[in-house]
Amino acid sequence: MRKTGTKAACLLLAGAIGIGGIGLFPEARASAAKTAGAASAKTIPQVIAQVSPSVVGIIGEVPVDAADDWSGGGEEGGEGYGLAHGSGVIIRSNGWIVTNAHVVESMENIQVVTSEGKSYKVREVYSDPVSDIALIHINVTGFKPAKFVAKSETTLVGEQVVAIGTPVSLSLRNSATVGIVSGLNRATNAQYRLIQTDATINPGNSGGPLVNMHGEILGINSMKYAAVDIDNTGFTIPADTVQYIVNQLFKQHKVIRAGLGLELEESFSATVGLPSDDPLTVKEVLSNGAKKAGVKKGDVLYSVAGHRITALVDLNELMKKYVPGQAVRVLMQSEGDIVERRIVLAEE
Template identity: 80%
Template sequence: MKKTGTKAVCLLLSGAIGIGGFGLFPEAQADASAAKNVTQASVAAASVKTVPQIIKQVSPSVVGIIGEVSLEDMEDWDSEGGSGEEGYNLTHGSGVIIRSNGWIVTNAHVVDGMQNIQVVTSEGKSYKVREVYSDPLSDVALIRINVTGLKAAQFVSSDKTALVGEQVIAIGTPVSLSLRNSATVGIISGLNRATDARYRLIQTDASINPGNSGGPLVNMRGEILGINSMKYAAVDIDNTGFTIPAGTVQYIVDQLFDQGEVIRAGLGLELEESFSATVGLPSDDPLTVMEVLSDRARKAGVKEGDVLYSVAGHRITALVDLNELMKAYRPGQAVRVLMQSGGDIVERRIVLTSE
């Protein structure tokens, strides 16, 4: 996938071997508030650990994933291959234990097309994967091994806790399975990045390499901020990696657990964003309806050439914005949309379809 204007390739990072006042007076309230802030800051500071402490805490929840992929599929992988039996090459990635009874989250591109999948724990034990559930659109997958008593990782309670500039650690299996549970340190370089992904991502300069896919990006409290997924790779481009935020991972995982697949809500429209939004320039330009795909949208009066300004009161200027908003809805629900149609600004009610 080419990144417009940078001559950089955005690579999926799988690897191959050859995730109160209490009624006080104003002055007393101010003192109490200041004391509360000091206490909260002290608690937050106390919860921050050293890099070695974080690695020791989180590493038991990080696994290596290895399997076979055909030589034909190997052409789509972004790393060198190695020899295998019957025309197959071994490939590998990383994963994060999310339940003690064997459930692991990883990237869809790690396990899609992979056969005879094995999970290798941090202590070097190997287990055969029994179940695989994959969602390629989000690049999130769930796999299960038949073992209990695993150490499950702790994810952040909210993506809003992440801050640009805060120190983070990436843990995974770069380059070779023999390097599993390698750790690199960096910062959060940016939030809400719109790349070639369906949803917004976290950007980090922590070094991530082929094989790190599916591994975690961890804050200094030992919480998983997200699942490492891809990076820009080109001459003169260094340490520009991207992570699927924990909130998106949870959205996908919940549906995979509930129904074995992700059922997304959509407007039933093919939309096109402006040139400014496409190349990443600040833009207030709306989206244009290129095609009406659902009968529900057609019955609502939407036509080709209409312009979409907002959905459920939220201004929409990029497709990724709409995708993020739709995570809060399910097919069959109705939303109000503000559009321009035939020169008039109109509000329409669209019943959401499944994508």
């Protein structure tokens, strides 16, 4: 679903300097078998020691024209190239690593550098810029995969967290910063809701993990607010969204999203972040499924499958449960009447 208008935000990707299914990652199933409350809390040094071997640095060449748009700094490379880097998390022992799409999307000759200082050439890259999640692969086995939290819903505002990554320079790989979960379900300018943290996230931390005190990955660090007088306001892609994207990248090397086939507009209150119960307005009917359902430009959308929708991010989150071709019931107002429609979902 397309959004009309933009939300004022000073967001920088923390980037690089220079469907349901089987569970988050097969080798992390042990984590899914316990809740956060059942796991034993650890000290900060214990958490870092447990997770750091699963965190890697990612470095590659970036063409100068791409480097001009890079969300971070860079180092000089060969003629016409600069060097850029970010972070990643090992999710399978056979060399599969999750990172941010913006870390690798412009990179060439990508190398992964482990915590112990060994480097390996990246052989495969599958990226989803919409969610800012990417999968990369190196042909090496024997790695220690990270454990992800079983359910993002168990994350609590105020709980202590550690961010691990490669800020500023590759020589600083596997640096750790400590903070708390500052907020949940944040609707920034991202497709899905994010975790907010005050753990310091610097350029190069993108793709690295945010970890709880049980040594479980809460999510993948992605961006931060950056402006004068703004400090320690970073954002993390939650584990359940990472699961949704990664499962599809493994299966079909791309993400297939379901949507209503409508261009929708939020209310002014929702756009600026005010509490709002206002519905969404149909600006354009895009899919045959929506047209056949009788949806018209100017109609108002109240709920989808019984879920109240007041912001586009609400709809995006709900659509993670569906695939194109499925049908959903929507409650709308059309020409002054409250009506229920049945829409066959389109591919976004």
